[in-house]
Amino acid sequence: MKIAFFSTQPYDRLFFDRENQDKRFVYQFYETHLGPHIVRAINDVEAVCVFVNDHVNREVIETLALRGVKIIALRCAGFNNVDLDAAREFGISVCRVPAYSPEAVAEHAMAMLLTLNRKTHKAYNRVREQNFSLNGLLGFNLHGKTIGVVGTGKIGKAFCRVSKGFGCKLLAFDIYEDAQVKQMGVSYVDIDSIYKSSDIISLHCPLTLENKHMISRESIQKMKDGVVLLNTSRGALIHTAAVIEGLKQHKIGGLALDVYEQEEKLFFKDLSDTIIEDDTIQRLMSFPNVLITAHQAFFTEEALTQIATTTLRNIEELLLGREPSIEDARLV
Template sequence: MRCMGLDNVDLKAVADLGITLLQVPGHSPYSVAEQAVTLLLGLVRHLPEANHRVRTGNFAIDGLMGNDLHGKTVGVIGAGRIGKVFARIMLGFGCKVLAYDLRPDPRLIEAGVQYCLLSDILTQSDIISLHCPLTPLTDTIIDVYSLSALKPNAILINTARGRLVDTKAVLNALDADQLGGYAADVYEQEWPYFHYNYSTKPIADDLLNRLRSHPKVLLTAHQGFLTEEALRQMARNLLNQFTFYANQQMMMVTKASMC
């Protein structure tokens, strides 16, 4: 598996069939963290619309008023390798950073990040970025109830897993002005569409169509990992995994032949 998450793998079937599962134990956290920052900036400064206007010869700036990130409160849900990088970048913007994670990192606290309850993240943050894995506990961690606790102009960023959010609830919150904007690199039913060209084909997913056409949404097709540095590291990690597995197999064969 050329990825970190295994939520898309039937682990029971793998075990029942006797398949050896190798995965990338981790790759550059900067690629995804920087994608989250890019989506955030693109959303709050209306960059896609501004660029489209300039391309069509429209240099008017009406309706393009954005917001400073400096001074905003940023909540990070899941302060693992990627979340920590994102948190440090936000500190560099001059933001107050809150984090929710099961294992607080003293170095992040020393850098200025405040760990707190999830409820505090939801009620206090101007911007919330999701960087937690998809587990039974985090499945739709952003739902109707958590959205109702947010500030009405809050921005939600998701570069982790699509099913961390209830997409329909997010869209309804945007329509009701209960959420300021949503930027994502993932979608809960992305597999039939993401990484394929559907520019000349109909897209039958009504929720995806609603999401990609919403004026308060900035969506990319799961490209956060796609940097030269991340792919290079991914390849090295895979080769290391293959080498380690091959050496283990050879040692087992050698040991068996000596018995």
């Protein structure tokens, strides 16, 4: 079974090789993302394995079909970058990893909140320079604060469990209410109530046409002064220009991002010797109350192992004419 991997990093090779000790798969690794510029180079493979910033549009899918590709396997949960209608039209199966250690993302979201609030990243650098002053490091207690969780799927549910441990009051919004989340003492409310009542808002929902730029000028104006926003889901949930305006107006008290709308040109690359031409992210990084990590939330030993195991199992089962054993793994 031959698989072409795109947007490949060294850790992808490590974990997928580890799950292929019996050599039942033959790999081709490409560092570039999948898109119209490279799709014609694909030859003699049954599946392509893609990540969050690959462009699997209609043009790409049509070419994949002409080249005999039978499966598009996402090694992630989100699938907004794949044209599912085109895949269905051209007879290509699409699968994903719907759950790969939700705790990894939930814990990273909380780590970002704690870092942003208590300014431990700044304290670390100060002490290394023998500066032991506490001025400028003031934070607030999480205990008793209201956290609004948007999306209570596996990751959102895990974030609720973590937040309850800090003694927070939890509000949640989701199209589908989860009985287990309610049992934790979480109250489901409408989205406007999340905006109006939350001290902290954490996004844990997939990106859809309906919720793109849900964090907008209009929604920000409904929020409490000094609200803290967390996004470990998809960059386009946030209208970046509106958030910058909210930061400048001191409406937003803190912003933690593990995703960014234009991240495909930046994240997963070493640009330390490069002049970054993206003025928007440069502006974001200039704020003292903004914390950005480069799509790192999933990056744990457990999550990467699960991603490799599930992806290969999905591909194998589909090529053998069976349905994937993981619920919600198959999209087309």
